[in-house]
Amino acid sequence: MLQNDLILRTLRGEKTERTPVWMMRQAGRYLPEYIAIRNKYGFFERCQTPALACEITIQPVDIVGVDAAILFSDILVVPQAMGLEVQLKENIGPLLPDPIKSIADLARVRVPDVDETLGYVFDAIKLIKQELNNRVPLIGFAGAPWTLLCYMVQGKGSKTFDEAKAFCFTQPELAHQLLQMITDTTIAYLKGQIKAGADVLQIFDSWGGLLSPADFELLSLQYIRQIVAAIKDDVPTIIFAKGAWHSLDAMAATGAAGLGIDWCIKPEMARQFAGKDITLQGNFDPAKLLSPIPVIEKEVKTMLQAFGPGRHIANLGHGILPNVPVDHARAFVNTVKEYQWS
Numbered sequence: 001m002l003q004n005d006l007i008l009r010t011l012r013g014e015k016t017e018r019t020p021v022w023m024m025r026q027a028g029r030y031l032p033e034y035i036a037i038r039n040k041y042g043f044f045e046r047c048q049t050p051a052l053a054c055e056i057t058i059q060p061v062d063i064v065g066v067d068a069a070i071l072f073s074d075i076l077v078v079p080q081a082m083g084l085e086v087q088l089k090e091n092i093g094p095l096l097p098d099p100i101k102s103i104a105d106l107a108r109v110r111v112p113d114v115d116e117t118l119g120y121v122f123d124a125i126k127l128i129k130q131e132l133n134n135r136v137p138l139i140g141f142a143g144a145p146w147t148l149l150c151y152m153v154q155g156k157g158s159k160t161f162d163e164a165k166a167f168c169f170t171q172p173e174l175a176h177q178l179l180q181m182i183t184d185t186t187i188a189y190l191k192g193q194i195k196a197g198a199d200v201l202q203i204f205d206s207w208g209g210l211l212s213p214a215d216f217e218l219l220s221l222q223y224i225r226q227i228v229a230a231i232k233d234d235v236p237t238i239i240f241a242k243g244a245w246h247s248l249d250a251m252a253a254t255g256a257a258g259l260g261i262d263w264c265i266k267p268e269m270a271r272q273f274a275g276k277d278i279t280l281q282g283n284f285d286p287a288k289l290l291s292p293i294p295v296i297e298k299e300v301k302t303m304l305q306a307f308g309p310g311r312h313i314a315n316l317g318h319g320i321l322p323n324v325p326v327d328h329a330r331a332f333v334n335t336v337k338e339y340q341w342s
């Protein structure tokens with residue numbers, strides 16, 4: 001039995017004594033303890049070594065006191081398992097030197113045996129569950145098929161992912177073939193995470209908001225729907241599709257237990273779109289954590305008030321920035337934990 005199951009109860013819609021809190025990208029570069037490990041081991045070495053992934057995953061639980069741990073890994077381990085080379089360039093980001101551009105490139109991609117290619121993730125999850133010793137739940141995750149296609153086709157980060165979009169608009173059949181292969185891999189991968197012990201799963205569609213509402217349905221949501229349908233009866237699932245507020249109603253209808261929202265939508269409006277029977281997660285502007293601590297405390301309270309008690313998990317609207325001071329992250333978490341509904 002978990003000692004702190006606030007997030008699980010909130011995802012079920014149960015009343016809780018307070019709002020739970022965690023931060024996207026909470027295991028990462030703002031923590032000196034993470035930097036110390038980063039200076040010794042390469043990125044994928046950290047992901048592939050269960051003892052390192054475990055240590056990094058638990059750091060924010062000990063250091064900032066969040067109500068959940070999120071597996072230390074990356075969404076790009078899936079394209080890697082599917083046969084693409086993925087590099088992580090220091091302070092630049094991901095680089096895929098041979099991206100998918102044509103039907104010939106697609107022949108290099110496969111739906112892999114996940115135990116063979118991603119077994120290290122399952123081993124890490126088992127170790128983390130053991131080390132957490134039921135203190136807080138463990139969140140597993142995967143990238144949404146659309147967001148993974150963005151990297152697999154564009155080959156690197158981008159503000160617009162125009163080459164990925166052009167691929168989908170000019171070679172739709174190929175795009176859908178690739179999206180289905182990613183979906184099939186992701187379902188097997190997430191089922192493996194559940195079997196290994198993940199308590200909650202989050203699907204990161206970081207670039208969902210780059211699509212029009214119609215294209216979001218066509219290129220993203222129809223694949224997310226398949227994933228949620230395959231896992232929702234085993235563990236609660238949270239969909240975070242950044243910028244895709246226009247489809248909160250459709251995302252709520254997938255059977256997900258929670259929806260992540262960014263800071264560009266009012267909580268009241270998100271609630272209206274998503275309906276009352278789903279938990280919302282978010283939506284503090286990550287850059288606001290650079291404000292003085294009293295400002296952070298005040299703004300966190302304003303956020304909590306806007307969401308109201310119940311059906312809300314406090315979080316950032318996107319990942320924590322590397323230049324956030326640790327005591328600012330802690331102020332964010334503590335303000336949520338200490339907040340009293342009067």
Ligand code: 1CP
Nearest residue numbers: 024025026027028070071072073074075093157204206319
């Ligand atoms: O060496 C380093 O420290 C590199 C920085 C880093 C880290 C800490 C990368 C490279 N990935 C990660 C870990 C990571 N990535 C986690 C760990 C768990 C956590 O604490 O949250 C998670 C959940 C991710 C997910 C991820 N990777 C997403 C989705 C979430 C989001 O922030 O939008 C995306 C888009 C990626 C790709 C990626 N990997 C790394 C970077 C810098 C990026 C983003 C590049 C870009 O902006 O295009």
